[in-house]
Amino acid sequence: MDIEFPRTSSYDPDRCSVWFRATVNNQVISCFVTEEALRDHFGLNGRDARAYPAKFEENRAAIESVAKTLILQRRPDSELVLHSQDFS
Secondary structure, eight states, X not given: OOEEOOSOEEEETTTTEEEEEEEETTEEEEEEEEHHHHXXXXXXXSOOTTHHHHHHXXXXXXXXXXXXXXXXXXXXXXXEEEXXXXXX
């Protein structure tokens, strides 16, 4: 299974998450890492919307590693949400 993570990300205020994209065998999967996960595992502080993407980028490799594992386990069709418990 070919999994790639293009260098795109943005804050989604409606979901209080950072969105990023995975491409799995040429199929796009929207991935989200929650505020809770960023706080619990990556040291996100405050509620400034600019802090979310910065904290994501700072920890991109670790977050993408967990996303890859979950994609292989769950085989999502179009969306994957990474919660705090996914990083334990």
